[in-house]
Amino acid sequence: GAGVSQSPxxxxxxKGKDVELRCDPISGHTALYxxxxxxxxxLEFLIYFQGNSAPDKSGLPSDRFSAERTGxxxxxxxxxxxxxEDSAVYLCASSTQGANQETQYFGPGTRxxxx
Amino acid sequence: xxxxxxxxxxxxxxxxxSSSLNCSYTVSGLRGLFWYRQDPGKGPEFLFTLxxxxxxxxxxxxxxxxxxxxxxxxxxxxxxxxxxxxxxxVQGYSSAxxxxxxxxxxLSIRP
Numbered sequence: 478g479a480g481v482s483q484s485p486x487x488x489x490x491x492k493g494k495d496v497e498l499r500c501d502p503i504s505g506h507t508a509l510y511x512x513x514x515x516x517x518x519x520l521e522f523l524i525y526f527q528g529n530s531a532p533d534k535s536g537l538p539s540d541r542f543s544a545e546r547t548g549x550x551x552x553x554x555x556x557x558x559x560x561x562e563d564s565a566v567y568l569c570a571s572s573t574q575g576a577n578q579e580t581q582y583f584g585p586g587t588r589x590x591x592x
Numbered sequence: 593x594x595x596x597x598x599x600x601x602x603x604x605x606x607x608x609x610s611s612s613l614n615c616s617y618t619v620s621g622l623r624g625l626f627w628y629r630q631d632p633g634k635g636p637e638f639l640f641t642l643x644x645x646x647x648x649x650x651x652x653x654x655x656x657x658x659x660x661x662x663x664x665x666x667x668x669x670x671x672x673x674x675x676x677x678x679x680x681x682v683q684g685y686s687s688a689x690x691x692x693x694x695x696x697x698x699l700s701i702r703p
Contacts, residue, residue, distance in 0.1 A: 481635070510691070519596075519679060519695035520636070533690060568635050579624050579683060581691070583635030 479503070481584035483569050489590045490559055498554040498587045502571030509552050510581060511544060512568045520568065526552060527574065559591045594619045594684050598694035605670055606702050613665040613697045615680030625663050627656050628679040630696070636679055639665075670701045 482501045490496050502509050511523040522536040526546045537543070541559075546552040556563055566588050570581035597616045605611055617625065624643055628636035640649045642658040649656050653674065655666045665678055681693040 512693075517695075519598075520681075520693040522690050522692070525690065535690070570635075579691075580626075580638050580641060582638065583628075585633075585635050 481569055481571055481582055483567075483584040483587050485587060486585065487588045487590075489592065491592055492561060493558055495555065495557045496559055496589065498556075498567050498589070500552045500554070500569030500571075500584060502550060502552070502569070503582055504550075505573065506571035506582075507549065507574050508572045509546060510570045510572075511552070511554050512570065513538075514566045514568055514586070516565075523554070523567075556589075559589075561591050564589055564591045594682060594686075594690075594692045596680055596682055596692050596694035598678075598680050598697050600697060601695070602698040602700070604700045604702065605667075607671060608669050610666070610668045610670070612667070613678055613680075613699070615663040615665070615694060616661060617663070617680070617682045618661075619682045619684040619686075619692075621685035623683045623685050625658055626681040626683070626691070627663070627665055628681065630677045630679055639678075667699070670699075672701045672703050675699055675701045 484499045509526040512520040514520050524544050525533040528549050529546050541557045544554045566586040568586045570583045572581045595618045599614045627639040630636045640656040645660045647658050653668050657664050677696040677698045679696045681691045683691045
C-alpha cells in the first residue's frame with residue numbers, strides 16, 4: 478500500500494516569504510506528527526494531531542509556525558516570514574491509535590532552504 | 593524532562609565485525625522505546641519497539657535489548673548495506689503524544 482507522502486520534496490525560498498508543506502498520511506491512520514531535523518541532528522517534535530485536532534502543539538518553535546489537518550487526512554505545516562534558521566528537513570509521520578500501536582511511519586521529508 | 597542520549601555519534605566497522613550501539617534514556621514512566629534506521633535523504637524506517645526491561649527483539653542481523661536505563665542495538669556480522677544512521681526514541685506516559693528522539697549513531701560498514 479501507499480506510504481506517507483510529502484510535498485514538495487525540496488523548497489528553496491527567500492527570507493521573509495511564507496511556505497506551506499504538505500503531508501498525506503497512510504489511509505486510516507488517525508494520528509499525525511510533524512518533526513524538524515536539522516543537519517546532523519535528531520528529530521525535533523513540532524506538533525501532534527489526533528484526527529483534526531491538535532492536542533499537543535508544544536513543539537512549535539514560534540508563532541510563525543502553524544499547522545492544520547482537514548478531513549482527518551491531509552495536513553499542512555505553514556511557516557510565515559521564514560528565517561534562515563528555519564532551514565531543515567521537515568518530516569511527517571502517521572500512526573494508528575490503539576494498544577501498543579505507536580509505531581510511526583515516516584514520509585521522505587521536505588528539505589527547506591531559506592536564503 | 594524526558595531525554596535520550598545515543599553513543600557513539602559515529603561508528604566505523606569492518607564487514608563482519610560485530611558491535612553495539614547505546615541509547616541511554618530518562619523518562620517518567622516508559623511507554624515505549626523505539627529504534628529506527630535512517631538512510632541519507634530519506635525518512636526514518638521503523639525497526640523495533642520495546643516496552644519493558646528485559647525485552648529483546650531481533651530482525652536479521654539486528655537485536656535490540658532494553659534495561660530500565662538504556663537500550664542496546666546489537667549488530668552481528670554487519671554488511672555494507674547496514675550502513676545508515678540509527679535513531680533511538682522514547683515515549684513516556686507523562687506526555688504520550690510526544691516521542692523524544694536521540695541524535696543518532698552514524699554507522700559505516702567497510703567491505
